[in-house]
Amino acid sequence: MTFTASSDAEPQWVLSPGRAELASFLEGLPEPHILCDPDYRIVAANQAYRHLYGGEGELTGRTCYEVSHHFDRPCDQAGESCPMARARQSGQRERILHLHHTSCGQSYVNIELTPLLSPSGELTGYIEKMETVQHAHLQPQAQGLIGRSPAFRQMLALVTRVAPTDSAVMLLGETGTGKDLVAQTLHASSQRAAKPFVPVDCSSLTETLFESELFGHERGAFTDAHRAKAGLVETAHEGTLFLDEVGDIPLTMQVKLLRLLESGVYRRVGSTEQRQANVRIVSATHRDLSTMVREGRFREDLYHRLCTFPIRLPPLRARAEDLPLLVDSLLRRLVPQRRIKLSPQALELLGHQPFHGNVRELRNLLERAIVLSDSALIGVEAVEWALQLDRDLQKDSQGRARETALHEPSSLPQVTGDGALRGSWQRLRIEELRERLQSWHGTRTELALELGISERTLYRKLKALGMA
Template identity: 90%
Template sequence: MTNNVSSDSQSQSQPILSPDRAELTSFLEGLPEPHILCDPDYRIVAANQAYRHLYGGEGELTGRTCYEVSHHFDRPCDQAGESCPMARARESGQRERILHLHHTSCGQSYVNIELTPLLNPRGEMTGYIEKMETVQHAHLQPQAQGLIGRSPAFRQMLALVMRIAPTDSAVMLLGETGTGKDLVAQTLHASSQRAAKPFVPVDCSSLTETLFESELFGHERGAFTDAHRAKAGLVETAHEGTLFLDEVGDIPLTMQVKLLRLLENGVYRRVGSTEQRQADVRIISATHRDLPTMVREGRFREDLYHRLCTFPIRLPPLRARADDLPLLADSLLSRLMPQRRIKLTSDALELLGHQPFHGNVRELRNLLERAIVLTDDTQIGVEAVEWALQLDRDLLKDPQDGAKESTLSGSHLPMGGTAEGTLRGSWQRLRVEQLRERLQGWSGTRTELARELGVSERTLYRKLKALGMV
């Protein structure tokens, strides 16, 4: 072909001159990745075998619109609430890349799209080539591993992950504890050109200042007491792969300058050695700390911060991913109890949706594990979730307030029976007279009363309604 169309076009940004259509169709057919050729009106002119396999069609794809096949839309993506790479290419005149959610033969999947405009000799756009790449490490159904979600906040984060993953740029993952920074780091590695090489995590918060240098860079025999043999460090172990520095804000200040040297020059020395070694690693770091504040206070080097934070990605908290809660809960339950196929009732799921989850997905996992223990059924009801939540509340209470604990406190619940039956019995022990007495002298809100009783507002309302008090 006179005008070669590269299947590895991420480094190119310009459109290409349109070759003969038959020649181009033949070329696309030989590419391993799914490709289609579209006209300016979104109609599919040609689809290669990989695309037909991905979208479950043979000859019937030709003549249909790309948005109908991939999205099941009746209008272009940008008119249906999505970002359209074709519309963006019209404005920019260049190649465009975007993350979309597509309907494929395997169900809904995340797909990276790279769209290349085709020009005629007069510089007019005559069509577009779309290359599709299914994202392997993010899912829309419960999975044993990988990222899971479909909320706008999750999709925005995933789009950044997929855009930066193929590069060697240093990535800083920012977010609250329990948001899955280690999982995102693994996804970045698995989606990179270094995927076949080691992924080496370093828990910076667990390393003392004396151990940090030795663990990271290794040491020679006799470098210090008990160094009976030479040892390779984690940087050396991660050669040609990815080094993940988790909780990077906990790196001792005296060690930060040595890490900076590694980032700037790619060189390091083992403890006890004068030999300079070369490192070929990609650095991904993560923290829940406020590093800019630490920089201003002199607790974190500014030059190191800028080297680590080449491409920052903020992970959304669980409370910003309300749409993902059912997916995450199902996935966690299947991981925790694969043999029981246990599910949450709709009321229990609704109750979970009202929790702040300051510990995010990790806290959700702990809560679900407790709820599993507290129920013997195949469904986790709202009462079991309330009991699991109460166990957390009891941990946060001041021991001096033990005498004031609610009648419904988890520590007062008898052993035996199901969680649902136990909590129902606890409600019965909370006499009508006690409730009336509380209500008569209560000047706060129902939400505050429920909190004092140690139950959800929804449960309190149901009990009051059953007793004719509302």
């Protein structure tokens, strides 16, 4: 590959004849591709890449890290893993998940980079292929995976790598971390996306029902079998079978599931006819299956069949910087017809919660706060009230307290006749309000928004201070 710099202020890079043919080939590919020299400069970019990254600007001669990351130095010098640096060391094709600035905003992009070698083995450049990840987002969305924290990105990199394959995937993690959503993403990103995605809630199936629900039954197979019925395996043919809470599968049924995974063959209950199944298995559990195997409560051979490719989902406490994104996205899903927001103070309060129930617990808390708030801006009062309802429920379930909210005025926010909230946690903010009033020069509406409370609540506080 040769490059010639013109005498113009802006260099124009000229391809050698052989590389010009390669650039012409890349131009016809539907996926974004670029041809780079060993110094990270873009030598050629096809139309798909120009559409995704370039807009109206010129790309040739610019560095790939400046175009995609807005960096002033290579990725590996700016805190990112650089596929070009890795390919330089390995001499082989490298794949990596990156966060890129595109014409549609920041997006997750799968990069596949191939080094180009001369006949003598000298590195002459790279071909870089980009593929936007469709089901993971960095902005609030009504659907899909949401996040940008390192823990989330590490999980997503594994999801995007294994999704196009037929490998059995085991999703591990605490309850409420979104294993069902990741399973749907694996299916939607696979070559089976046009076929059925069939979830099986293993924890809800008794031992007597499990085989019939999974494999189906023939008419007369048991007392209530008045007609033949296809099982969930048959429904998922050529698609994905998602075994949720696989640790709850009865031990006697595990051997029959193992037979399906090993041979792809099963029988309906009450039938001698063998049926063939073509399904991809994705399973999930919050249990420690390795311990269950040691204790004899889960078959070791089934464990290894299901756990071909394990992915551990991070708990919410390991994704602190994702909290604002998750809150906005969950609010959109809960009330799509309204634009509900959390005040900064309310969001800060959420940031201090342990969230043992993870994203599911966060969703429930936000739904309570919506009900308890009369405004499109949910303040810290509604969030604190929603939290207190959960604390009282936990006290009751543990047997430590049986009193209702009306009997706990010192800790529980109460509702007065005019619908106002009252409680000790509110009184703690009186001193904060007094200090803010001394330096505040805006309107009361603006002050209420700043404090994350309603104007009515602000008026009551001012009245209590004798300043209304």
